[in-house]
Amino acid sequence: MSQCLFCKIVRKEIPAKILWEDDLALAFEDIDPKAPTHVLVIPRKHLASLEEADWEDRQCLGHLVMVARELARQRGHGESGYRTVFNTGPDAGQSVFHIHLHLLGGRQLAWPPG
Ligand code: AMP
Ligand code: ZN
Numbered sequence: 001m002s003q004c005l006f007c008k009i010v011r012k013e014i015p016a017k018i019l020w021e022d023d024l025a026l027a028f029e030d031i032d033p034k035a036p037t038h039v040l041v042i043p044r045k046h047l048a049s050l051e052e053a054d055w056e057d058r059q060c061l062g063h064l065v066m067v068a069r070e071l072a073r074q075r076g077h078g079e080s081g082y083r084t085v086f087n088t089g090p091d092a093g094q095s096v097f098h099i100h101l102h103l104l105g106g107r108q109l110a111w112p113p114g
Contacts, residue, residue, distance in 0.1 A: 009028060034104060043099065
């Protein structure tokens with residue numbers, strides 16, 4: 001997807017503070033952090049949202065979750081806790097249509113979210 005913002009980050013056409021890269025995924029700092037740790041974990045493959053995913057994508061989606069756990073542990077949140085969120089569609093406020101898993105941590109997170 002040539003015009004997709006996060007595909008451009010995957011292709012290194014726009015800068016990002018990249019924290020993780022492997023054959024399936026990339027993780028980078030959110031540009032507008034909502035917590036001391038706010039990282040986005042994305043697949044290299046363009047997938048607009050969870051609604052667009054097929055069952056064949058489940059390994060890739062599970063991979064994103066495990067990368068988020070690894071980064072949460074690296075940041076010292078393994079014991080204190082953290083949140084992993086996919087925003088999907090208008091009611092969830094999804095604004096970038098390349099699927100991304102938010103990793104939030106480093107402070108007490110309110111529940112339920114707004
Ligand atoms: P969502 O609202 O769930 O679609 O989340 C999109 C996230 O992408 C927001 O938290 C934004 O702050 C973040 N974001 C937008 N543009 C960039 C960028 N160029 N680099 C890093 N994060 C970004
Ligand atoms: Zn994309």
